[in-house]
Amino acid sequence: MTMSVTHNDVMVGVGLRHPNFTDILTQTKQVDFVEVHSENFFGKGGAALSVLTQVREMYPVSLHSTSMGLGSKQNIPMHYLACLKALTEKINPFLMSEHACFTWGQQQGQLIHSGDLLPIAHTQQTLAKMSEQVDKVQNFLGRQLIIENVSAYIKFDESYLSEADFLAQLCQRTGAKVLLDINNIAVNSVNFEGGNIQQSVADYINELPIESVAQIHLAGCTEPLAGEMTIDDHACPVSDDVWQGYKQAIARFGPVPTLIEWDSDLPKWSVLVDEAQKARDIAHAVLARKSK
Amino acid sequence: MNNKLLVSAALAAVISTGGIAPAEAAGKKEKCYGVAKAAQNDCANLAGTHSCAGQSKVDNDKGEWKLVKKGTCSTLGGLSKAEAKKLYKAKKGA
Amino acid sequence: MNDLSNNEIAKNEQHLLLEAIWNDESSALAQCGFNTQGINIYRRNLLANAQRALNISFPTVFELLDSDISESLVYQFLRLSPPNLGDWTQWGGNFSRFLSTTEVGADYPYLADCAALDWHMHCALHGIDQTLAxxxxxxxxxxxxxxxxxxxxxxxxxxxxxYPLTEIFQAHHHSNELKREAAMNDAKKALSRDSFxxxxxxxxxxxxxxxxxxxxxxxxxxxxxxxxxxxxxxxxxxxxxxxxxxxxxxxxxxxxxxxxxxxxx
Known part of the structure; x- marks a missing residue:
């Protein structure tokens, strides 16, 4: 499927989750694309894959992987990549993304998967290993990867590069692009940088080269209790700070595909569609101002 | 009847009743979106919102399991020998 | 294949973080050098993901058990059989065997077979689409x-x-409440028999x-x-x-x- 996109058109999509399968297949088209988590469709067949195949006939699909762990020091196992490649060939996604995190490791000599997006040390050593893995996966899949900044709950003392600088260098080395999750910057700002979210987001955005960003994620999370860390639960509407950051991102990076991500306490489909419309309106307003 | 006759007669019977149209061709196609189960992979963090996310409340060493009180095993029952064993343990612990 | 020697692995920060999350003795937390609040978030998320995954893959088993005991079982199983495929959907193939080794599995010996049935149903749901040639x-x-x-x-x-697995399954999942009750009664009757x-x-x-x-x-x-x-x-x-x-x-x-x-x- 090809989409003709005029210069100022921003494709706005929503994360498609199980409770909305009926909505997406039975309602008229209200979003430009959908994004799903690749691993949820690794089965060889069955109902979920059939849903996705039907959705693909109606919408461009972005495959967002959650387990690949491109920043792992352990090599990504071939069985994982084979599953992902099979799905990629079935769905022919218009975007393929992952996170700048690690997931694979060893415990007592056995391979384990963390089941979580664990943070990486932002060092030249990690960058070298991760560039190698990104190259390998891009070659294996025959596709460009878009790599997302992550929310974190610990920091490594070893890090001396900023995450934005790390991602910019990674893209330069591998030809990959950045998936900018503005809420993840906000979460890390609260957890590690004193919580001046707007400043953290602005700094992050300005550190990324203009042509490096290929997708934006917008999500919201529950306010933490006093003294607790913010946990990125994707359970809330996008916050005002994140919308503010989105304006800056569109102003700097132009009309990049934008996704509303909501995973826990999922609202009605119409609420997701409304959030997507809000993103579209904001992007249009920023782009209109820019082109004047 | 020998097996060969039995098998070919069965096929003939099935064909004559129109039975070789597989379930889906009968026009009552299932809706896949009604069948798919909730997914298990996610990139949101469940530590805050998920009710099951607490640390284990159960101390295995002390045998303080509430066992199946709220589960349906309590309706179905276990083995009488095991019940006796549990009773014995409970008494010993008291 | 592992391209790092054991020595290097011991030094690597990713290995240390994994260890801090997985080895949850309280002394390990104090000594790991990471922010304890952060490590606890990762630990809770791991357990919650595992719990959600098994709840979805083994719906009968988790109806049969009290939530307190199932949380403990998930916790034990996670340590005994950590995920290694990068897909929670595919995790749990040996949960049935694990259950048969536990105390609750000995007290309620049909649990392990119920888990095997749940797993077959789960795999069939995601299995290849095939029709008669x-x-x-x-x-x-x-x-x-x-x-x-x-x-x-x-x-x-x-x-x-x-064990009367079909009846136990229907007792929990049949769409009709009367059928569920009837199946539960049939299951109880079958379980009280000497041999089945x-x-x-x-x-x-x-x-x-x-x-x-x-x-x-x-x-x-x-x-x-x-x-x-x-x-x-x-x-x-x-x-x-x-x-x-x-x-x-x-x-x-x-x-x-x-x-x-x-x-x-």
Whole structure:
């Protein structure tokens, strides 16, 4: 499927989750694309894959992987990549993304998967290993990867590069692009940088080269209790700070595909569609101002 | 009847009743979106919102399991020998 | 293949973080050097993901158990059999075997078999889409049954159990409440008997996997075919069972989408 996109058109999509399968297949088209988590469709067949195949006939699909762990020091196992490649060939996604995190490791000599997006040390050593893995996966899949900044709950003392600088260098080395999750910057700002979210987001955005960003994620999370860390639960509407950051991102990076991500306490489909419309309106307003 | 006759007669019977149209061709196609189960992979963090996310409340060493009180095993029952064993343990612990 | 030596692994920060999350003795937390609040978030998320995954894959088992005990079982299973595929959907293939080694599995010995049934249903839900290659049915009239073999749909599983699994399953998942109650009563009755045997079959007509009990002769016949015996050999195993009708079996097998292809040796 090809989409003709005029210069100022921003494709706005929503994360498609199980409770909305009926909505997406039975309602008229209200979003430009959908994004799903690749691993949820690794089965060889069955109902979920059939849903996705039907959705693909109606919408461009972005495959967002959650387990690949491109920043792992352990090599990504071939069985994982084979599953992902099979799905990629079935769905022919218009975007393929992952996170700048690690997931694979060893415990007592056995391979384990963390089941979580664990943070990486932002060092030249990690960058070298991760560039190698990104190259390998891009070659294996025959596709460009878009790599997302992550929310974190610990920091490594070893890090001396900023995450934005790390991602910019990674893209330069591998030809990959950045998936900018503005809420993840906000979460890390609260957890590690004193919580001046707007400043953290602005700094992050300005550190990324203009042509490096290929997708934006917008999500919201529950306010933490006093003294607790913010946990990125994707359970809330996008916050005002994140919308503010989105304006800056569109102003700097132009009309990049934008996704509303909501995973826990999922609202009605119409609420997701409304959030997507809000993103579209904001992007249009920023782009209109820019082109004047 | 020998097996060969039995098998070919069965096929003939099935064909004559129109039975070789597989379930889906009968026009009552299932809706896949009604069948798919909730997914298990996610990139949101469940530590805050998920009710099951607490640390284990159960101390295995002390045998303080509430066992199946709220589960349906309590309706179905276990083995009488095991019940006796549990009773014995409970008494010993008291 | 691991391209780091053990020594290097011991020094690597990713290994240390994994260890801090997985080894949750309180002393380990104090010594790991990471922010304890942060490590606790990762630990809770790991357990919550594991719990959610198993709850979805083993819906009967988690109805049978109290939530307190199931949380403890998830915790133990996670440590005994950590995920290594990068897909929570595929995690839990040995949960049934694990349950059989636990105290609760000994007290309620049908739990492990219920887990095996749940797992077959779960795998069938995500299994390959297969339908009968109906042209191969012609072999039934053209070839010798000694030379014929049936390749079943990959989502078909047949196994023997000493517990009323079909009834226990229906008691929890049947859409009709009265049917659920009736199944629960049947299960209770069967469990109170001294000896019991059931041959259970999982199959997938289209998308929804189903479970049913096979009669002794159907079970014998299907197990023979599934073990790779020829059609003729399999028919011989039920030759003396008057209740078995191949014609009836074939009709039902097609209706239930059990057969993928008929093969000639």
């Amino acid at each position: 109906s042209s191969t049915l012609q072999l039934f009239s053209e070839s010798e049954p000694e030379q014929l073999f049936i390749a079943f749909n990959q989502n078909v599983k047949v196994f023997k159990t000493a 045997e059931q041959i259970v079959m999982v199959y997938r007509p289209e998308f929804q996997p189903k479970v049913t009990t096979l009669s002794a002769s159907e079970g014998k016949f299907m197990l023979a075919l599934l073990a790779g015996k020829s059609l003729s050999q399999s028919l011989d195993t039920v030759k003396c069972d008057n209740e078995f009708s191949f014609e009836q079996w074939l009709f039902t097998a097609i209706e239930r989408n059990l057969i993928n292809i008929i093969k000639e040796k």
